[in-house]
Amino acid sequence: MKQFAAVYGADPEGVWAAPGRVNLIGEHTDYNDGFVLPFALPQRTVVGASMLDTQQWTVWSEQADERIEFDLSEHVSGWGAYVAGVVWALREAGFDVPGARMAITSDVPLGAGLSSSAALESAVLTALVDLGGLDLPVDERPALAQRAENDYAGMPCGIMDQSASIRCRAGHALFLDCRSLEVEHIPFDVAAAGLAVLVIDTKAPHRHVTGEYAARRAACEEAARVLGIPALRDATPDSVAAITDPVLQRRARHVVTEDQRVIDTVALLRDGRVRDIGPLMTASHTSMRDDFEITVPEVDAAVEAAISAGAYGARMTGGGFGGCVLALADTDATDTVAAAVAESFATRGFAPPEPFVAIPGHGAVRL
Structure with missing residues (x-):
């Protein structure tokens, strides 16, 4: 990832990506324990990351053209809240989250209702889980990313956006029961x-x-x-x-x-x-x-x-x-x-x- 190398002077240990989403149908039903049918977009947020041996996180965002640093003693606001919220939610769930340096790029449009925030959370979460070798099954990850957005970033969204960004399959829409969190991948080859x-x-x-x-x-x-x-x-x-x-x-x-x-x-x-x-x-x-x-x-x-x-x-x-x-x-x-x-x-x-x-x-x- 050339952006990571430009910012930090070295290649990242890995590169992860998570997509934005559109919801085919089922709006404002997720937080009512109902049903939704989103699918993932080709547009995605990409995170290059490497571990640090301290409990600190440095994050650069191409879209914000800003670099931030934080540790566990502070609450982060702005776009960084979606990154820090993932670290916080992982720690609240009992995981030993690795410190990391990250570089973030994205072609998910901001403010367009295409879940740019969920794409950011999901990409960062996937990167940190892999870097730290954390035992967090894929089907449990959306709820943790949702908690980052609800309880840390302060947006009372349901679980649909994070579920779509993490669990969708190409060529399918994700039929999600937001109460049981059971999913069915519905063929959607338009x-x-x-x-x-x-x-x-x-x-x-x-x-x-x-x-x-x-x-x-x-x-x-x-x-x-x-x-x-x-x-x-x-x-x-x-x-x-x-x-x-x-x-x-x-x-x-x-x-x-x-x-x-x-x-x-x-x-x-x-x-x-x-x-x-x-x-x-x-x-x-x-x-x-x-x-x-x-x-x-x-x-x-x-x-x-x-x-x-x-x-x-x-x-x-x-x-x-x-x-x-x-x-x-x-x-x-x-x-x-x-x-x-x-x-x-x-x-x-x-x-x-x-x-x-x-x-x-x-x-x-x-x-």
């Missing part, structure tokens, strides 16, 4: 079906994402309390309809219907009916817009333009309040869809969007 998933980075700035995300999670927890159930995973459409608070009812209705849309999407993919998942994607977006209220004008415009241009379905992906839209379209129609979205944005005075075709990739790995 190209073989003559289709493509077009990711449209709307470039919409995330608006109040941390506070609004926390507010949505709190509303879901309150709705579950009102219903007397452990989580909204256990709610039914009839029980949700009985909630008297209109806001809590809408929030809960999104989660219950979204869980069902994930299950229905998986059933269609198992039958090889890839094209037929389009309406479920669009219904998911409508629910996020109307019931969960997490979309913004840019993503709504992108979905509308994509469908008008012939996409079989489209939806926002990620936590909301900005970020990316997914559109399922014929392979030879992606340029048409992308052009329609760009024209719609220009008409509305939005910043130009940035489209790319997403090919399901693999999870964290040593290169």
Whole structure:
């Protein structure tokens, strides 16, 4: 890794990588013990690392153009919190974490809802586990990376992002039960079906994402309390309809219907009916817009333009309040869809969007 050598004057002991992700369907269901269906992106965060014989960590980030150092006596903020959080979470779990020097590069877009933070955590975690020879099975790693983000970095995300970044397989979507943490790798070879998933980075700035995300999670927890159930995973459409608070009812209705849309999407993919998942994607977006209220004008415009241009379905992906839209379209129609979205944005005075075709990739790995 040339960046590591440039910063530290020597080659790293190893190089590790973990991908960003898009969520095909299943938004804000993970922290409600529900179901999600993400897949890993080709874009990834790469970490070159070497061990130190002291309990200190030096980390250089190409994107931040910054080098930081920390030990166990301090709390790190900013982008470094996602690195220090992994060290902290490993130690909290009882592991003897090796000190290390690291250099980090990434082509996962920041602030686009593609889980750049989970990619960073997962790459650093994989590197430290391998460097230290730590006995941490792959299926237990997402929960530890999630704890780093929740309890150290302070973002109350569910476990989907870290699970996708660590456990995905190329050519598959990851059907994850967020209660049992059981996974099933669902074949998702869209190209073989003559289709493509077009990711449209709307470039919409995330608006109040941390506070609004926390507010949505709190509303879901309150709705579950009102219903007397452990989580909204256990709610039914009839029980949700009985909630008297209109806001809590809408929030809960999104989660219950979204869980069902994930299950229905998986059933269609198992039958090889890839094209037929389009309406479920669009219904998911409508629910996020109307019931969960997490979309913004840019993503709504992108979905509308994509469908008008012939996409079989489209939806926002990620936590909301900005970020990316997914559109399922014929392979030879992606340029048409992308052009329609760009024209719609220009008409509305939005910043130009940035489209790319997403090919399901693999999870964290040593290169």
